[in-house]
Amino acid sequence: MVGAQRPLNQEGDGIVAVKITRWEPDTCYCVLEYSWDDALPESERTHSVSRIVRTCPVHTGEPTAEGHYNTVLSENQHKNSALAFIRAKAPAARVDWRFDDNRNLHVQLNGLDQAAAESIQQAVAARFPARTTRITSSPATDSDNGELGHRKPRGELASLQIQGGSVKCVRAKIPNSKEQIEEWILRSAIRAADQRGISLYDWQPSR
């Protein structure tokens, strides 16, 4: 998240500072900004969407910014809540997750037998009745080695950063599993396309 502070309105003899936070959820490729008033105690704060910076393909149909924000927030909160609930039930399992085309959450529990997974499936359904969450499992294998998804060799990428006359080599944080790396690659490509003002989705052939 990236924070910024803008004086948006005046009340009495002081300026009320409304903070703008940029949010890039891990549940889709949208980028949204929301505002909140840091003069209020945390328990009284409300977040209001201020700008949709980027709309991902999944959420292109949202007619309003508020609806868009609420949908993305709801999916993200459900993912967080469901994973916390599941991890409490199966602390030893390695958890991988994704959303399907209908925005149902799929959770893969690696290192868990089917009976335990079915029990967790029932508990999740009872705890989160308003949303469909599908639990699958796979038993532990020698190749799991404590990593999520399919392991692959870990590479090294770095860049040189020049600050105040000094140069330092900063390594990129490369994820471990094939699935995570592919997500990371796509996010990096989308971000690079955004920075250049081109669309990664609607590539236009140049010939």
Add this chain to the structure above:
Amino acid sequence: MKNDENDLDFTLPTTDGTAYLDLMEVVLFKGRTYAEAPTAYSIGEMATQTLAGVTKKSKMYGKPHNPVHLLLYSTDWRFVLVREVLDLVGLWLNRLNPVFATVKYVCPDSDGGAILEHVFPRSSGEFTSFD
């Protein structure tokens, strides 16, 4: 959105309908870890190997009903593709005309940004200086 493991990697609902995105890592060695890989490569060999990977994937898809885009990527500095490799691959792909609607190359950096290069298709005028 991410697809199942045995499917194309991502589905892209675009303004022109559904398209698909496949990813292919650029790697030029047979070892178990990147540390075993050589620290330099031949441009011709890297371009040849990259092209072989792209054409192999292209043949797997037959004639897709929806556009399929290919995103090449590197996750190790030993296999970062330089401009000359990308141009050679682009030239050869222009001649071979694979099923992919486009081929792009991305290499993330440590700041969350990335090098993003267009590989295919390219205008024939871009290759007039090639032998």
